Structures are given as C-alpha cells and as structure tokens.
Amino acid sequence: MDVLIPFVNGIDVTKEIRKSHPRLPVLVITAYNSKEIREKCFLAGCNDFLVKPVLPDRLLKVISEYFQQPDKVLVTS
Numbered sequence: 859m860d861v862l863i864p865f866v867n868g869i870d871v872t873k874e875i876r877k878s879h880p881r882l883p884v885l886v887i888t889a890y891n892s893k894e895i896r897e898k899c900f901l902a903g904c905n906d907f908l909v910k911p912v913l914p915d916r917l918l919k920v921i922s923e924y925f926q927q928p929d930k931v932l933v934t935s
Contacts, residue, residue, distance in 0.1 A: 859871060859872055859884050859885065859886050859887070859904065860886070860887060860888055861886065861888040861890050861895060861899070862888070862890075868886065868888070868899075869898050869899060869902045870902075872884050872886075872899070872902040872903050872904055873902045873903065875903070876902070876903040880903075883905045883906070883924045884903060884904045884905055885904070885905060885906045885907075885908060885920060885921070886899045886904045886906065886907045886908065887908045887909075887910060887912055887917075888907075888908075888909065888910060889909070889910045891909045905924070906920055908920065
C-alpha cells in the first residue's frame with residue numbers, strides 16, 4: 859500500500875480493507891517517513907512500514923515473513 863494513491867488515501871484504503879479482511883497483511887511502501895504518517899498507518903491496521911527506495915531483497919524478506927508466519931498479522935483496531 860502506498861500512502862498517496864491517485865484519488866484516494868492509502869490509510870483510508872487500509873481501514874476499508876480491515877473491515878472485510880482483518881487478517882490480510884498490509885505493507886506500506888512509501889516515500890513519506892514522518893513519525894505522524896507511520897503512526898497513522900499502524901493505527902489504520904498496516905502490518906509493516908517500508909520507506910522508498912526499497913531494495914528487492916528487503917521487500918522479499920518482509921513478504922516471506924508473512925508467508926512463513928501467517929499469524930504474524932498484528933492488527934490493533
């Protein structure tokens with residue numbers, strides 16, 4: 859999920875996803891690395907937060923953690 863998606867806010871999209879898919883992992887990949895944005899993402903239900911540019915190895919490592927540990931979903935809402 860990106861924070862800025864055309865015509866919509868990625869944080870709001872995450873909140874909507876959580877309503878129907880509470881256990882689906884949501885990873886944020888964004889260029890916005892402020893404490894405020896990070897907090898908003900996690901409060902919306904995001905599971906991980908990666909800052910662009912994201913190296914492919916880092917992205918694959920994070921994604922693989924969710925496949926190896928499906929119960930890792932940490933939704934706080």
